[in-house]
Amino acid sequence: MSSAASNSERVDDPSAEAVIDIRSVSKRFGKRQILHDLNLTVARGQTFAFLGRNGAGKTTTIRMLLGLHKPDAGTVRVLGLDPAKDAMEIRRRVGYLAEDQHMFGWMSVQQLISFTAPFYPTWNHDWANHLAKKFELPMKTKVKHLSKGQGVRLGLLLALAHHPRLIILDDPTLGLDPIVRKEFLRDLVAHFHGSAVTIFFSSHLLYEVEPVADSVAILDRGHIVRHSPTEDLRDSVKQIILPAREFDAMPALPGVLDVKRRKYQVAVVVEDVERALPLVREQVEAVEVVDLNLDEIFEAYVIGKRNAQPGEEDGHVAKLGLERVA
Amino acid sequence: MWRSLVWKEWHEQRWRLWFGAALLGMFTLIGLRTRIMPDEQIVIFSMIVGGIFFPLMVAMGLVAPERADGTIVRLLALPVPAWNVLAAKGVIGAIVCTVPLLVSAVLAAIVAGDREMAWRQFAEMYAMAIGMTLSTFSWLTAAGVRQPSEARAGLMGIAMGAGWFLVIAISSMLAVELFHDQTLIAWVAAFSPFGVTVLRGGDAPPAVVIAIQLIMFAAVWAWAAWRIGKPGKVVA
Numbered sequence: 001m002s003s004a005a006s007n008s009e010r011v012d013d014p015s016a017e018a019v020i021d022i023r024s025v026s027k028r029f030g031k032r033q034i035l036h037d038l039n040l041t042v043a044r045g046q047t048f049a050f051l052g053r054n055g056a057g058k059t060t061t062i063r064m065l066l067g068l069h070k071p072d073a074g075t076v077r078v079l080g081l082d083p084a085k086d087a088m089e090i091r092r093r094v095g096y097l098a099e100d101q102h103m104f105g106w107m108s109v110q111q112l113i114s115f116t117a118p119f120y121p122t123w124n125h126d127w128a129n130h131l132a133k134k135f136e137l138p139m140k141t142k143v144k145h146l147s148k149g150q151g152v153r154l155g156l157l158l159a160l161a162h163h164p165r166l167i168i169l170d171d172p173t174l175g176l177d178p179i180v181r182k183e184f185l186r187d188l189v190a191h192f193h194g195s196a197v198t199i200f201f202s203s204h205l206l207y208e209v210e211p212v213a214d215s216v217a218i219l220d221r222g223h224i225v226r227h228s229p230t231e232d233l234r235d236s237v238k239q240i241i242l243p244a245r246e247f248d249a250m251p252a253l254p255g256v257l258d259v260k261r262r263k264y265q266v267a268v269v270v271e272d273v274e275r276a277l278p279l280v281r282e283q284v285e286a287v288e289v290v291d292l293n294l295d296e297i298f299e300a301y302v303i304g305k306r307n308a309q310p311g312e313e314d315g316h317v318a319k320l321g322l323e324r325v326a
Numbered sequence: 327m328w329r330s331l332v333w334k335e336w337h338e339q340r341w342r343l344w345f346g347a348a349l350l351g352m353f354t355l356i357g358l359r360t361r362i363m364p365d366e367q368i369v370i371f372s373m374i375v376g377g378i379f380f381p382l383m384v385a386m387g388l389v390a391p392e393r394a395d396g397t398i399v400r401l402l403a404l405p406v407p408a409w410n411v412l413a414a415k416g417v418i419g420a421i422v423c424t425v426p427l428l429v430s431a432v433l434a435a436i437v438a439g440d441r442e443m444a445w446r447q448f449a450e451m452y453a454m455a456i457g458m459t460l461s462t463f464s465w466l467t468a469a470g471v472r473q474p475s476e477a478r479a480g481l482m483g484i485a486m487g488a489g490w491f492l493v494i495a496i497s498s499m500l501a502v503e504l505f506h507d508q509t510l511i512a513w514v515a516a517f518s519p520f521g522v523t524v525l526r527g528g529d530a531p532p533a534v535v536i537a538i539q540l541i542m543f544a545a546v547w548a549w550a551a552w553r554i555g556k557p558g559k560v561v562a
Contacts, residue, residue: 055561065405068555091405098403102396118330119404 017044018077019166019198020065025074027060033107034060038074042200042215047192049209049230050202051298052219058202059099061219062170065200066091079166092120099170099202099316101151105144109137109154113161120162128161135187149180156187167192168200173208181208188212210294220302226271230294237297238273239290241265246284253279258304269300327406331414338423342387346380346426354430358437365442369434369451376427377458377520382483384422385466388415389554390479395474408555412471416547423459427452434562457522457539457540463486464517464543468550517542 020042027035034057042048052058063069065078067087076083078090103112109132117123132139135153138146146154151174159167169188173181178322189212192199203209209216210230217227237257247266255271270276273289280287292300350372357368389412392398401411431452439445468477469486497514515521516535521542 068402088405088407091403096403098399100396102400104397104400105395106337107334115330115334116404118327119406 018042019044019046019079020048020200021075021077022061022064023075025061025064025071026074027057027064027069027072029060035071036221038219038222038224040224040227042198044198045196046214047199047201047212049206049213049216050200050219051206051209051216051294052202053188053204053302053308056204056219057222058204059170062096062168062200062202065168066094066096092122092162093165094166095162095164097152097155097159097167097169097172099172100174101155101172103143103154105152106142107211108140108142109146110139112143112154113139113158116158117161123162125161127163128157131157131160147180148176149183152176152180152184153174153187156184160191164197166198166200168202170202171204172201173203173205181205185212206294206298216294218298218301225301232299233294234291236272236274237292237300238270239292239296240268240273240277240280241288241290242268242269242280242284243286250280250283257300269304328410328414330462331406331411332418335414335418339384339387339418342380342384343422346376346383346422347429350376350380350426351429354433355437358434364433365438366447366451367538368438369443369448369455372427372430372434373451373455374428376423377455378462378487381423381459381463381466382424382480382487384419385463385468386476386479386483388419388467389471390473390476394475402555409551412547412551412554416464416467419463420460423463424456427455427459442559454522458520461522461539461543462519464546466548468546468553471550471553486521490520493555494518494520 017198018041020040022040025038026033026036038061040061050058050061050145060069064071064076065083067083067090070084071172079093081090083090102113105122107115113128113132116127117125137150137152137154137157143154155172159169173184185208188199199212201209201213212229215227215229216233218225228236236266242265244261244266245263247268253268253270253276255276256268257271258267258269260267267290268276269292277287277289334547353375354368357363357371358365389398392401404411429430433449435445439448443451458515465486466483469482473479490554494511494515498511500511515523516538521535521539539552
């Protein structure tokens, strides 16, 4: 795994080769608008975390990358190819681990591997056997008799055995217990440490992607509300705690994501602490700045915003100048 | 790739073939040996079971269970066009539908060949049965290709069959003459999944009926291939 710092440079560098490039993509199913004007770039070698609640549009985006859905508007490029035209070539080069692994239960592990191998010209049988041993998969056991953890490991084997350049993991640990989730992530990190493979990791469990992600995008109801390197996100999104009386007298702060009012204090989550803090300090000296983990940042973007609409819960929020970040 | 897909379908569908062959074979054998009814009626009954009920049983178990189990996503995400997945299913399904009728035909020929019915009559009726089974199987597969469960696919197939029966029944009441001085019913039936039955005792030109059936066959599979890749359920 390359370091977050080196990857943050790559995110900002427009010349960095984009493995995934999504521009102004919209998608609707019937009356339901799933994606709105989505823009997303993932550079080569990154571990990219695609975060969003269930129903945010993550799976639709992934299926679009694989050419399973076509965008209503906008362009998609994966490894330089258009999924609408070159879906087969993309699928040959991409390793895909679907959400909630559904495999053919009647097949044995060996049979499923043998079934899958012919679809990929670059399939490496020795490598598949090596992974099967490493993941401790019982080759003769039927897939339906595998534990959930073994099922996910088998899915990972199938996604890796053809040496893909890009690996798409769609909520791969859904339904797994915490120990198995950690084991899966450990396998993932161990496997790709130092490699040039790009990982697109979709999840709604933020704490699981936090240690592995170089870059993060937060998807909320079809909109990207934030896309930045993980370190930048942690450095810029902070919680400022200040006295309620001073806060009430204060002019609108820029980039407020969430406001939580306590008895004599207000906890404000801001998107860019370097912009907001000097404005706060003009009014009040005694402020506390709190670091947030990815979970709390995600909550501020996704839930905080909704609570902070004018006329809801907190009367002060209306004057804070909230706007969508996308 | 193709071999992999066919191998998978064969493993999933073969029990239906054994079941169908055993059931239809035993019925034919017992019916013709005991002579409880005329040979022709036994063959007609075999045609109905083999030409309507077996295709329904096979078609509802082809795609819908994959949607219910979620395995369709794995299949469609493979680097192979969706129509290849459907084609593998179609080929195995067609074999599974046809073999029981062939078993029945062979048994009927052994037990009652040239007894009440001439060889040619036997051959014609079974050829027609196989034509009908392939036609109904195609229609039923296309109808059930996006259904989320086997039961829904079965209901959709029954509704489609009932719809065609209704159309045929209504058109039979209308004494309208169309091309070649043929009645409306002759033409409507020729387009239906049961179109090959018009060939026997019908008054529509056989070559035209066969051409219509082949066009419908191609159209129905093209429709199914177009639909199989569509999302059955939106997972955002």
